[in-house]
Amino acid sequence: MTYPTPIWAVAPFGFYLLLIATLPLFFSAFWEHNRNKLIVAAVVSAPVLIYLVGVRAGGGQMLLRTGCDYVSFIALLGALFTISGGIYLRGSLVGTTLVNTAFLAAGAILGSLIGTTGASVLLIRPLLRANQQRAYTTHMVVFFIFIVSNGAGLLTPLGDPPLFLGFLRGVPFTWTLRLAAPWALVNGVLLVLFAILDRVIATRERRKPHKAGVVSLHPSAPQEPLRLDGGINLFWLLGIVVVVFVMGSYGTRLFGDSYLRSLIQILGLLGCGALSLASTGREVHEANRFNWGPIIEVAVVFIGVFVTMIPALSFLGERGASLGITKPWQFFWASGALSSVLDNAPTYLTFASLAVGVTNSGGGVLSLDDLGGLAAHPSGQHLLAAVSCGAVFMGAITYIGNGPNFMVKAIAEQHHVRMPSFFGYTLWSFAILVPLFGVVCHIFF
Numbered sequence: 001m002t003y004p005t006p007i008w009a010v011a012p013f014g015f016y017l018l019l020i021a022t023l024p025l026f027f028s029a030f031w032e033h034n035r036n037k038l039i040v041a042a043v044v045s046a047p048v049l050i051y052l053v054g055v056r057a058g059g060g061q062m063l064l065r066t067g068c069d070y071v072s073f074i075a076l077l078g079a080l081f082t083i084s085g086g087i088y089l090r091g092s093l094v095g096t097t098l099v100n101t102a103f104l105a106a107g108a109i110l111g112s113l114i115g116t117t118g119a120s121v122l123l124i125r126p127l128l129r130a131n132q133q134r135a136y137t138t139h140m141v142v143f144f145i146f147i148v149s150n151g152a153g154l155l156t157p158l159g160d161p162p163l164f165l166g167f168l169r170g171v172p173f174t175w176t177l178r179l180a181a182p183w184a185l186v187n188g189v190l191l192v193l194f195a196i197l198d199r200v201i202a203t204r205e206r207r208k209p210h211k212a213g214v215v216s217l218h219p220s221a222p223q224e225p226l227r228l229d230g231g232i233n234l235f236w237l238l239g240i241v242v243v244v245f246v247m248g249s250y251g252t253r254l255f256g257d258s259y260l261r262s263l264i265q266i267l268g269l270l271g272c273g274a275l276s277l278a279s280t281g282r283e284v285h286e287a288n289r290f291n292w293g294p295i296i297e298v299a300v301v302f303i304g305v306f307v308t309m310i311p312a313l314s315f316l317g318e319r320g321a322s323l324g325i326t327k328p329w330q331f332f333w334a335s336g337a338l339s340s341v342l343d344n345a346p347t348y349l350t351f352a353s354l355a356v357g358v359t360n361s362g363g364g365v366l367s368l369d370d371l372g373g374l375a376a377h378p379s380g381q382h383l384l385a386a387v388s389c390g391a392v393f394m395g396a397i398t399y400i401g402n403g404p405n406f407m408v409k410a411i412a413e414q415h416h417v418r419m420p421s422f423f424g425y426t427l428w429s430f431a432i433l434v435p436l437f438g439v440v441c442h443i444f445f
Helices: 007-026 034-054 059-084 097-130 138-147 161-168 175-207 232-255 258-279 282-287 293-323 328-339 344-361 372-376 380-396 403-414 422-444
Strands: 088-090 227-229
Touching (some): 007 422, 059 097, 059 403, 088 282, 097 138, 097 175, 097 403, 138 403, 161 380, 344 372, 372 380
């Protein structure tokens, strides 16, 4: 007999989110060390581990499945971080508003081709270098997370982990192209807002050139032509795309067992990362200020998220039918709100499964194991579109809503950019993103 998930088992997840938000504010020296982050994650996760292994029926299996998801998640982020860290754009690139907006626009497109993680790690360093003489760059990184690390990934299953999980469950590879209109609206509006804000800030900086760190945005020094060092890594980046696509399309047919398929995919991703390290000169990594700090920080923080979220997602799945969520706009906000604090990939699957149940209650005969039927159903496809947009877009609302967010923050701080706190960043997102998502919901859902 399976017993429902008790409310107390969800408490560690909420407590862990609270610690992530408050410890950097009140105990910054303690939180700076990844060892201490790991200790916090282990202590908060301990009750959940005891519950899953010792109390919950099937809890060990749930923990094993989540462990595989976590390792796959870190393998993908780590491989993309390593490969992108071996690509260096040399030359005279000055951070004008036009150049900065072009960076974000390029990321909005690349995010769906090489994933939001790949596009984020590839573009954040040259953007920061181009603006290293600007006095204020926080807004650039915040909008970068909004656009490149999240909104950019809506058009293909390669763009964001939730859509990839949908692809693995039967959603056609090209189905997400029908989401081009909300993708264009969100990223287009954010690009315009960024261009206006950056222009205003740059104008103020030029009027006060005596401030430390501010110089002319149009230096008279000879311009060095742009060139790419570490170009071989573009090939390894393509290798990541091939591994993900092949394993998603043919993995089950070739390897059957899900754990074996996960293992092969992880080895393929790590292999691409290892080949990148072997083929990239040390001078390229030194020019990029490459080190393992950001990816280690992401791995340490998210291990606590992955463990503590197991009962939270289970609790949601058991009581989802009683939440009264039946309309596309409700799916959009509900999946998005949880994706902003939970990992958005399992949240997507939870609400996609709920959408199957809602569709079946209206006379459908869809399977939870094949979301392709939901994607093709006349009414079910609208629910799936709402879940897809909510999970992808609203991963930008907090630092932990999507893996690249925390990584970009860490890289920016490595380049001495003063980033907002957890709450400070959330104020940015509530002021800019939530009203925009309200418009998206009104138009499309």
